[in-house]
Amino acid sequence: MTRGSGRRRIQLHHTRDGWLFVAPVLLILGLFLVLPVLMAAWVSVSDWHGNGSPFASGVGFVGLDNYRSILSGGGLAERDFGTSLRNNLYYVVLVVPLQTALALFLAVLVNQRALRARGFWRTAFYFPSVTSSVAITVLWLFLFSTTGAVNRLLSFVGIHGPNWFQDPDGLVHLLLGRLGVDSAPGALADHGAIGITWWDWLAGPSVAMTAFVAMAIFTTSGTFMLLFIAALRNIGEETDEAGLIDGANSWQRFRYLTLPQLRPTVFTVVTLGLIGTWQVFDQIYTGTQGGPAKTTLTPAYLSFSSAFNNQQWGQGAAIAFILFAIIVVLTLGQRWLLRERS
Amino acid sequence: MSPIRRPALAAALAGGLALAALAGCGGGSGFDSTASSSGAIKVLIGSSGDAETAAVKKAVAAWSKQTGKKASVSVANDLAQQLSQGFASGKPPDLFYVSTDQLAGYAGNGSLYAYGDKLSDTGDFYPNLVQAFTVDKKLYCAPKDFSTLQLVINTEMWQKAGLTDADVPTTWDQLDAVAKKLAASSGAKAGLTFSPEYARIGSFMAQAGGGMTNADQTEATVDSSANVTALDYVKKLLTDGAAAYSSTLGAGWGGEAFGKGLAAMTIEGNWLIGAMASDYPDVKYRVVALPAGPKGPGTLAFTNCWGIAAKSGHKSDTVKLVDYLTTAQQQIRFADEFGVIPSVKSAAEQWQQQQPGYAPFIAGADYAQNTPSTQGSADVVSDFNSQLETLAKSDPKTILASVQKSLAATMTQ
Numbered sequence: 001m002t003r004g005s006g007r008r009r010i011q012l013h014h015t016r017d018g019w020l021f022v023a024p025v026l027l028i029l030g031l032f033l034v035l036p037v038l039m040a041a042w043v044s045v046s047d048w049h050g051n052g053s054p055f056a057s058g059v060g061f062v063g064l065d066n067y068r069s070i071l072s073g074g075g076l077a078e079r080d081f082g083t084s085l086r087n088n089l090y091y092v093v094l095v096v097p098l099q100t101a102l103a104l105f106l107a108v109l110v111n112q113r114a115l116r117a118r119g120f121w122r123t124a125f126y127f128p129s130v131t132s133s134v135a136i137t138v139l140w141l142f143l144f145s146t147t148g149a150v151n152r153l154l155s156f157v158g159i160h161g162p163n164w165f166q167d168p169d170g171l172v173h174l175l176l177g178r179l180g181v182d183s184a185p186g187a188l189a190d191h192g193a194i195g196i197t198w199w200d201w202l203a204g205p206s207v208a209m210t211a212f213v214a215m216a217i218f219t220t221s222g223t224f225m226l227l228f229i230a231a232l233r234n235i236g237e238e239t240d241e242a243g244l245i246d247g248a249n250s251w252q253r254f255r256y257l258t259l260p261q262l263r264p265t266v267f268t269v270v271t272l273g274l275i276g277t278w279q280v281f282d283q284i285y286t287g288t289q290g291g292p293a294k295t296t297l298t299p300a301y302l303s304f305s306s307a308f309n310n311q312q313w314g315q316g317a318a319i320a321f322i323l324f325a326i327i328v329v330l331t332l333g334q335r336w337l338l339r340e341r342s
Numbered sequence: 343m344s345p346i347r348r349p350a351l352a353a354a355l356a357g358g359l360a361l362a363a364l365a366g367c368g369g370g371s372g373f374d375s376t377a378s379s380s381g382a383i384k385v386l387i388g389s390s391g392d393a394e395t396a397a398v399k400k401a402v403a404a405w406s407k408q409t410g411k412k413a414s415v416s417v418a419n420d421l422a423q424q425l426s427q428g429f430a431s432g433k434p435p436d437l438f439y440v441s442t443d444q445l446a447g448y449a450g451n452g453s454l455y456a457y458g459d460k461l462s463d464t465g466d467f468y469p470n471l472v473q474a475f476t477v478d479k480k481l482y483c484a485p486k487d488f489s490t491l492q493l494v495i496n497t498e499m500w501q502k503a504g505l506t507d508a509d510v511p512t513t514w515d516q517l518d519a520v521a522k523k524l525a526a527s528s529g530a531k532a533g534l535t536f537s538p539e540y541a542r543i544g545s546f547m548a549q550a551g552g553g554m555t556n557a558d559q560t561e562a563t564v565d566s567s568a569n570v571t572a573l574d575y576v577k578k579l580l581t582d583g584a585a586a587y588s589s590t591l592g593a594g595w596g597g598e599a600f601g602k603g604l605a606a607m608t609i610e611g612n613w614l615i616g617a618m619a620s621d622y623p624d625v626k627y628r629v630v631a632l633p634a635g636p637k638g639p640g641t642l643a644f645t646n647c648w649g650i651a652a653k654s655g656h657k658s659d660t661v662k663l664v665d666y667l668t669t670a671q672q673q674i675r676f677a678d679e680f681g682v683i684p685s686v687k688s689a690a691e692q693w694q695q696q697q698p699g700y701a702p703f704i705a706g707a708d709y710a711q712n713t714p715s716t717q718g719s720a721d722v723v724s725d726f727n728s729q730l731e732t733l734a735k736s737d738p739k740t741i742l743a744s745v746q747k748s749l750a751a752t753m754t755q
Contacts, residue, residue, distance in 0.1 A: 049451035051429050052653070076721055076748040146592030166589040168731055292589070293728040308423045310721055311447035313430075 044317035050307070066314035067322070071194065077306070077315055081322075082194030082201075084297040088278060090205035091298070095216045096273040102221040103269065104262075107228030108254070122229070129222040136219055137287045141165060144211045164211045168293030170203025171210065206295030212283055220276065224269045231265035232258070267338045271331050278327050299323045382412035383656045383663060386428075386435035388421035390613065390680065391620075397679035405666045411659050429453040432653060436660045440483055440649035442474050446717035448649065449477045455650040456480040460661045466670070466686040474712045475647045483647035484668050487682035489611035490706030491545050491641045493517075493633070497626045499528035499606040511633045514549070514575055521584035524606040532586035534579065535605035536596045539727040541713065542609050544642050546572040548711040549635025554723075554749065559716050562749035564726075565742045571636060573738035580734045589731070601625055611644060612703040616681040631702045643710035645685065683707070718752030 039054060047062045048054040070081040106125050110118055128136065143149050144164035151161030176182075183189075184199035192198050205213060235258060243253040281300040284290060290297035290305070299319050307316030385402055389395040399415045406413050416435075418424045422444060428434030429448070440448060448454045458464060458481025464472065471485035493511075500509075503524050511517040521533030536542035540554070547553055552568030555561060563569075579585035586605065593599035596608040601622030608614075609632065618625060632641055648664045650657060666672060670692070673684035677693045683704055684690045694704045714723065725748060729741045 049447075050426050051451040051453045052432050054430075075751045076718075076725055079748075080721075080725070163590065163592060166592075166731075168728075291728065291731075293731045294725070308426045309444075310718070311426065311451055 040317045040320060043313050044321055046314055048313050050311045050313050054313075062314070066318040070315055070318055070322075074195070077312070079195035080294070080297065080302055081299070081319060082192075082196040083294050084299045084302045084319075085194060086196065086201050086203070087205070087209060087295055088280065088298045091209060091213060091216070091280060092274065092277045094205060094210075094213045095220075095277045096270060098213075099217045099221050099224060099273060100266065100269050102217060103224035104228050104266075106221060106225040107232055108258075110225070111229055111232045122225075125225055126222040128219040131219070133219065133282045134286050136215060137283045140211060140215050140283075141287060162207050165208045165288055166292050167207035168291075168295045170206050170295070172202055172204030174207075175204075203295075206292070208288060208292055209296050212280070212287070212296060215283065216277065216280070220273070224273070227265055227269055228262065231262050235261050263338060263340075267335065270334055270338075274330050274334070275327055278323060278330075381655075382414045383437060383660055384435040385413060385415045385663075386418050386421070386424065386438040387415060388439050389417045390616075393616070394680040397676055401667060401672055401675065402663070405663055408666075409659075409662070411656075411663075413663065425453075429651070429653075434651040434653055436651055436654040436656050437663060438649050438651075439486065439646045440475075441646050442644070442713055442715040443720035443723065445475060445482060445647070445649075445715050446477060446719070449482050450717050453652055454482050455652045455654060455657055456482045457650055457657070457661050457664070458482060458484070460658075461668075462665050466688055467668075468685060468687060468690075468707050470643060470707070470710065470712055471645050471685050474643070474645055474715060483649045484664050485685035486646045486648050486668070487673065487676065487685050488643055488645040488707065489613060489683060490643050490703050490710045491542065491609055491611050491632065492702045492706060493630050494600060494608050494610055494614060495628050495630060496528075496530070496600065496603070496606045497628055499524060499530055499603075503528040503606070510630050513633050514635055517633045518579060518582070518584050521579065521607065522582065525583055528606045530603060530606040531591055532599075532605040533583075534585040534607045534609070535588045535591060535593075535599045536585070536609040538587040538589055538731040538733070540723050540730065541642065541644070541727075542596065543573070543576055543730055543733075544711070544713065545609060545632055545640060546576055546635065548640025548642060549632065549637065550575070550640075551635070551637030553711055554714045554719075555716070555753075559712075559714060560753070562746055562753055564746035564749055565739075568637065569742050570738055573733065573742065575635075577733055577738060587731070600627075612681060612683055612700055615699065629699060629702045631705065639709055641706045641710045643707065643712055714749070716753060719749065722749045722752060 043054050044066055045061060045063060046054060046059050047065075048059045053059075069075065070077050072078065109115065110121050110125065115121065145151075146161075146163045146166075148164075150164070154161040184197065188199040188202070189197050192201065239257050239261070240253055243257045248256070279300050280298050281304070284296055284298055284301040285304070288296045290301055300323065303316045303319040303323070305316075306312040306319065385398070387395070387398055389398070395415075395417050402413050402415050405411075418438075421439060425434065425438060425444075425448070429451070434453065440454070445454075449456070456477075458476075461481075461484055464481065464484070467485050468488065471488055472481060475481060475483050475485060495510075503520075504527070505520060505523065509516075509520055511520050517534070524530060524533035544554070547569050550568040550572040552563065552566045552572055554564055556563055576585075580587070588594070588596045588599040588605075588608075591599045591604040593602065593604060596605075596610045597614045597617050598621075599605045600608040600610070600614075601618060603625070615629075618627065631639060634640075648667060650660050650664070654660055668685065670684065670686050670689035673686060673689045674693050676682055677684055677689070677697075681700075683700065684693055690704050690707070694701055722745060726741075726745045729736065729745065733741070
């Protein structure tokens with residue numbers, strides 16, 4: 001009896017001390033993460049318009065009105081949200097696979113023992129990641145201006161480069177234009193989803209967005225390269241040597257021995273990539289503010305501008321929550337896709 | 343891009359809400375009460391540059407000295423965002439710039455103190471400026487100054503193309519003709535340039551007798567036949583080689599394209615004069631009235647006002663400060679220091695005599711149209727701008743119809 005209660009007392013002490021130790025973290029997380037999230041959740045279902053506390057007596061509950069107006073309102077808010085989703089979707093679809101592939105490629109390259117000055121290359125590839133995204137955006141605006149370095153380079157091979165950050169034409173539309181399809185076939189022009197027609201959904205990323213895609217791949221591949229290098233180091237050389245003895249060529253060894261062992265890292269990289277690309281904000285804010293013709297508008301930027309510039313705080317918060325849902329669903333989806341099949 | 347971030351909602355909103363969160367959960371009752379009335383009057387401005395900042399600081403300091411009331415001026419990087427943050431946290435600056443497109447939003451959510459009837463004299467303000475800041479028959483804030491659009495001509499290129507004073511365009515056809523001639527023989531890439539936005543192209547709509555709304559801003563009139571005429575004309579300018587958007591020329595705005603010699607003419611406001619003096623001092627130019635359209639002369643007016651926060655603890659003192667800042671004498675000082683047109687008639691007329699170069703801009707005040715300022719209209723205008731970027735390839739009627747739908751929707755709400 002006495003021994004038992006003594007143990008319980010010790011456990012009690014342990015529990016209390018444990019809580020004491022995590023309390024600062026809990027407090028900080030609660031204050032700066034949980035509380036703002038809950039507030040944003042309330043704002044997204046309220047008619048608060050940015051004056052005073054959202055919990056003041058004059059602020060009313062409007063149910064899902066804010067969500068309705070951006071998902072099915074039929075107005076400008078819906079069209080803007082649809083446009084931003086389309087833009088970001090193409091951005092994600094291009095950036096995530098390309099940056100993952102490039103990061104893996106660079107990691108394998110840098111990890112080769114035959115390579116000289118590996119430290120130098122590692123630093124060189126990683127360097128864009130540590131540079132501020134605002135600085136890189138400004139650099140990009142110069143590189144991709146009408147008379148910028150990129151267009152000069154293109155002119156050497158006889159290509160008249162576009163006016164990158166001012167060109168709202170979608171790549172798919174441009175391609176179709178080459179094939180002689182200039183305007184939408186009736187069925188595509190008359191129907192649509194979230195305020196924009198299927199024809200506009202199919203526009204593809206605009207030329208301006210493509211420049212942002214290139215920038216994202218340039219800056220983030222280095223970060224993910226580091227993750228892949230660490231994973232490659234972990235694998236060790238035994239399996240590779242075993243494959244060599246079995247007569248597998250270098251591609252076969254990479255494809256069937258190395259890559260399967262990198263699965264957890266690929267999952268991490270793709271997840272981080274998805275989250276990062278769906279939340280793209282700083283480049284848009286400093287670079288184009290959504291233009292030209294709203295083709296670089298993204299949900300994160302739209303959320304900011306509806307709240308801060310148009311006092312539509314409810315809609316801004318609602319957009320943020322929809323974005324959150326998209327990211328969660330996509331992450332779960334790719335976890336299922338990359339699961340270990342027995 | 344940093345791939346590791348907090349969840350979306352936190353990233354987008356935590357900044358703005360953190361302050362409100364603290365106060366909202368901290369017991370609350372003290373939060374909604376008026377901010378304390380001690381301390382200095384805080385003035386927040388969105389400055390066009392060092393000249394404006396220095397001028398406002400000097401004027402406010404002079405008032406402080408005269409009255410013994412403390413006041414401090416700070417410059418916002420992103421005025422709209424900083425103001426919104428201030429209103430949400432319940433501690434806004436006392437006095438700040440408000441643009442016409444932000445007015446309805448701030449007035450609508452109760453952030454602004456409508457002090458028009460407390461001003462000592464509102465009779466001397468230009469009537470259409472007063473109208474621009476009147477919501478529901480209440481004058482919310484005193485017009486600070488204003489600008490209008492007119493036609494700016496590079497005189498060297500003008501002569502090079504063999505044009506004389508008699509060729510200054512007064513009709514749309516003449517504008518088209520001289521622009522084409524300038525494009526062909528002045529050495530510039532384009533005869534005329536302007537940025538792809540309503541804030542320039544809207545002047546053609548005014549000249550055609552159209553506009554975004556009726557005069558009282560109670561009804562959307564975007565799809566009127568006058569506006570179709572205007573956009574058809576602009577489309578023609580863009581497609582027949584007379585004009586090019588500044589963005590097409592690789593410039594950020596019309597003034598940059600004009601200053602760099604990429605275009606021989608541009609449509610800009612009086613802010614251009616300051617920009618030319620500091621960035622392109624060697625370019626010789628003159629300002630003339632925009633040509634008249636089918637319905638006579640037309641231009642757009644842009645203006646800001648001195649907004650006072652409803653939660654300010656210094657309301658009566660701040661109104662006195664506004665009185666001081668909008669006197670004819672002080673406005674002429676501002677005009678001298680950073681090139682804005684005074685918002686009171688007596689000062690504008692007096693200043694015109696000192697600066698004849700500004701005459702066409704000042705004359706524009708008599709017939710200028712206000713830009714839409716109803717709640718939600720800022721969004722509609724930016725949507726309109728995004729569609730105008732592709733005007734050369736689009737059907738003006740389709741653009742106007744979609745903008746009409748959006749603007750009408752904001753007005754019935």
